[in-house]
Amino acid sequence: MDQIFVGLDQILTVQNILLMIVGLIIGIVIGAIPGLNVPLAVALALPFTFKLAPLAGLSMLIGIYKGGTYGGSIAAILINVPGTPAAAATAMDGNALARQGKAGKALKLSIYASIFGELVSDIVLIVAASQIARIALTFGPPEFFALGLFALTIIGLISGAGLTRGLIAGALGILLSTVGLDPIEGEVRLAFGIYELTGGLKFIALIIGAFAISEALVQVEKSAARNVEFNVLEISKDPEDNRVSAADFKKVFPSMLRGTGLGVFIGAIPGIGAAIAAFLSYGVAKKFSNEPEKFGNGAIEGVAASESANNAVTGSTLIPLLTLGIPGDVITAIMLGALTVHGLIPGPTLFQEQGDFITALFIGMLIVTLLHFVIAMIGLPLFIRAVRVPRGVLFPLVIVLCVTGTMVATGSTFDVFVMLGFGVLGYVMVKFGFPIAPMLIGFILGPLVEVALRQSMIISDDSFTVFFTRPVAAVFMVLTCVVVVSVAWQRFKELNRP
Amino acid sequence: MTQGVRDVYSGGVLLVLSIALFFVIPGQVETTVSDTLTPAFVPTTITVLIAALSAVLLVQGLRSRAQETGGGNETITSGGLGYVAVTIGVIIAYAAAIPWLGYIPATAAVLLGLATLYGNRNWKQIVIIMVIAPPVIMVFFRYTMLVLLPEGKLFG
Numbered sequence: 001m002d003q004i005f006v007g008l009d010q011i012l013t014v015q016n017i018l019l020m021i022v023g024l025i026i027g028i029v030i031g032a033i034p035g036l037n038v039p040l041a042v043a044l045a046l047p048f049t050f051k052l053a054p055l056a057g058l059s060m061l062i063g064i065y066k067g068g069t070y071g072g073s074i075a076a077i078l079i080n081v082p083g084t085p086a087a088a089a090t091a092m093d094g095n096a097l098a099r100q101g102k103a104g105k106a107l108k109l110s111i112y113a114s115i116f117g118e119l120v121s122d123i124v125l126i127v128a129a130s131q132i133a134r135i136a137l138t139f140g141p142p143e144f145f146a147l148g149l150f151a152l153t154i155i156g157l158i159s160g161a162g163l164t165r166g167l168i169a170g171a172l173g174i175l176l177s178t179v180g181l182d183p184i185e186g187e188v189r190l191a192f193g194i195y196e197l198t199g200g201l202k203f204i205a206l207i208i209g210a211f212a213i214s215e216a217l218v219q220v221e222k223s224a225a226r227n228v229e230f231n232v233l234e235i236s237k238d239p240e241d242n243r244v245s246a247a248d249f250k251k252v253f254p255s256m257l258r259g260t261g262l263g264v265f266i267g268a269i270p271g272i273g274a275a276i277a278a279f280l281s282y283g284v285a286k287k288f289s290n291e292p293e294k295f296g297n298g299a300i301e302g303v304a305a306s307e308s309a310n311n312a313v314t315g316s317t318l319i320p321l322l323t324l325g326i327p328g329d330v331i332t333a334i335m336l337g338a339l340t341v342h343g344l345i346p347g348p349t350l351f352q353e354q355g356d357f358i359t360a361l362f363i364g365m366l367i368v369t370l371l372h373f374v375i376a377m378i379g380l381p382l383f384i385r386a387v388r389v390p391r392g393v394l395f396p397l398v399i400v401l402c403v404t405g406t407m408v409a410t411g412s413t414f415d416v417f418v419m420l421g422f423g424v425l426g427y428v429m430v431k432f433g434f435p436i437a438p439m440l441i442g443f444i445l446g447p448l449v450e451v452a453l454r455q456s457m458i459i460s461d462d463s464f465t466v467f468f469t470r471p472v473a474a475v476f477m478v479l480t481c482v483v484v485v486s487v488a489w490q491r492f493k494e495l496n497r498p
Numbered sequence: 499m500t501q502g503v504r505d506v507y508s509g510g511v512l513l514v515l516s517i518a519l520f521f522v523i524p525g526q527v528e529t530t531v532s533d534t535l536t537p538a539f540v541p542t543t544i545t546v547l548i549a550a551l552s553a554v555l556l557v558q559g560l561r562s563r564a565q566e567t568g569g570g571n572e573t574i575t576s577g578g579l580g581y582v583a584v585t586i587g588v589i590i591a592y593a594a595a596i597p598w599l600g601y602i603p604a605t606a607a608v609l610l611g612l613a614t615l616y617g618n619r620n621w622k623q624i625v626i627i628m629v630i631a632p633p634v635i636m637v638f639f640r641y642t643m644l645v646l647l648p649e650g651k652l653f654g
Contacts, residue, residue, distance in 0.1 A: 026642065044644055164558060165505075168512065168551045175544045182537035187528040189537055213589075220585045221578035223617040392618025393627055396609045399585075403593055404601075404635060408645050416593040424586065432508040433501050450540045457535055 007359030011367065016059050019052070020368050023063020024375050030064070031071020032083045034212045034398065036405050037204065038068035039330040046334055054342040055357065059364050061338060065331055066118055066314050066372050069274060073110040073307055074383050078103060081212040081398060085203070086274035086310035088211060088440050089282040092158070093295060093302030100298050101234050104242025104384055109252065109300055110307045111376045112244060117260045117308035118369045121315030124264050125322075126362045130348075132316070133323040136268045141459065142466045145452035146476035147269070148445050151276050153480055155438040156487040157283035158295070163491055165434045173442025174449075176201055183451045196414040204409045205419040206443055208402045210436050213423025216395050216402075218430055223391070235384065242384075244300075252304035255285040259305040263312025268319045270328035271448065274310040279441050281309030287486075315365060322346050322358070505559025512552035520545045585615055600650025605632035 030041040041064050049057025072084030077094035090110060097106040152170065159166025179190045180200025191197040236242060259281035266277035285305035286295040295302050320326040325347040327333035339346055344354060351358055406419045426436050460466035468474045523545060527538040592608040606628040613624045639645045
């Protein structure tokens with residue numbers, strides 16, 4: 001109890017609270033702008049933290065992290081342009097709801113689900129960090145391969161009636177991820193003699209191009225058809241369409257709970273990330289839903305599932321960092337830098353030697369979550385007002401921000417053209433009924449699955465039994481088989497329906 | 499165009515492309531002496547998978563050509579495609595022009611072009627966006643992201 005009071009005393013300073021608020025606002029704004037991602041914002045804020053006390057600096061970085069992870073959902077819902085990769089799953093139903101005039105409902109739901117995910121994730125970090133870290137440490141290449149393979153089954157779950165097109169899009173994403181240096185042997189693959197491609201296709205170019213530019217191209221085509229100026233979205237005049245009722249909350253709560261559990265689990269495993277957590281949660285929510293046909297057409301469970309999962313990652317990614325000193329992603333690697341600069345070495349000894357600091361940090365995370373809720377609710381009317389911005393203003397600005405964001409994030413004009421190429425590809429895919437999300441899933445999971453498969457083959461002397469003799473890997477392999485059989489059975493039933 | 503017809507077109511094109519890529523891959527992936535899975539393994543396997551799925555899509559499309567099977571109700575019009583092509587051209591010109599003209603003039607010009615393409619005829623609104631947005635974005639990147647956007651080679 002004394003430690004809690006000491007922690008409260010350390011964290012509850014005007015400077016810390018202000019830095020949390022500044023971090024959250026910067027995070028939300030940057031997360032909402034396509035092309036500007038959370039790692040970039042955290043990296044740029046790092047030098048400022050050197051002059052601050054470790055707690056103050058980390059409070060700001062955590063604010064940026066949490067705010068940015070949520071911020072991605074705003075543009076995803078309003079204009080179908082995910083600000084972050086994780087928000088791509090939110091866009092599928094969030095934007096469908098917005099197109100039905102329910103932007104207020106979708107935005108509110110994304111706030112509630114995000115805060116719920118963050119809060120539970122923070123509590124898990126505080127209560128069970130070391131236990132979860134021990135499980136996460138058992139993951140080797142076979143476990144990563146099995147988990148990656150299981151995550152790839154999301155493609156089958158989210159593709160619905162267009163299963164073949166979804167699978168092709170997913171395979172295309174994996175193929176595109178193989179461009180550039182081979183991750184094991186360093187050989188150049190599929191670069192076609194273009195020097196810039198030897199470094200691989202940039203993820204940022206894919207997400208901005210395939211989602212934002214393709215949407216901009218679809219919208220400009222609509223301009224030609226109507227030849228008049230009109231707003232992107234209209235807001236429904238029925239107040240029920242723009243609030244989250246108790247019935248809505250009851251309906252989405254199981255999805256939020258599952259999403260949060262998945263987010264916490266995925267976040268604790270180094271190297272997976274929020275996007276996979278969001279898509280996995282979305283797929284699971286659809287699988288368990290009584291109305292799976294509504295997914296992709298404005299299912300509120302879809303928004304809740306993806307948002308709770310991607311924000312639940314924010315607390316649990318700190319589990320391997322703080323307990324073992326292992327950064328799970330770029331953001332926690334930067335936070336590791338912020339800690340070590342101040343002479344704080346993460347690991348078991350940090351908990352023993354710096355107990356007050358850890359307590360204050362944990363309390364600080366809960367305060368950031370609380371402030372996040374307040375700031376997001378204050379900003380909500382502003383976000384909804386963005387819906388009323390005419391399309392002839394909004395999309396030119398979106399395109400300018402996409403080009404600028406890609407240029408800044410990659411430092412290369414070539415990648416702007418790659419982004420445009422992905423934009424054209426995304427546009428063609430939309431026109432021919434191919435879903436874009438599976439391509440993104442394939443692109444994210446491709447390298448993970450390939451590296452894990454090839455490493456597994458090396459350590460097991462080319463024996464595939466390694467995936468079934470290790471318990472965690474075996475569980476995921478069995479789950480993969482269950483999902484594949486279930487999707488195939490569902491498809492079979494659909495095809496044979498009279 | 500029904501989804502079935504689209505599936506026939508997309509399945510056919512993807513089948514041809516994936517078969518072509520299957521023969522191109524050996525020349526595009528540097529070979530190694532590795533005994534285990536080589537760098538060509540995943541690209542080759544995925545290409546074969548795409549070819550197989552494209553064949554399935556083609557057959558599905560041929561079977562259901564006469565009826566709409568869902569999965570997309572987007573229409574393609576020649577006028578619309580013209581707008582799309584012009585927009586792509588404008589974005590290419592914009593990206594190429596930034597280093598030469600500088601960020602502010604290039605962005606102002608592209609905003610004018612794009613706003614017109616998106617059907618905006620409110621000239622007062624367009625001028626306000628052209629004047630305000632580029633410097634605001636530039637200042638945001640300079641002071642928040644610590645990134646200097648190009649000022650243009652043509653103007654020294």
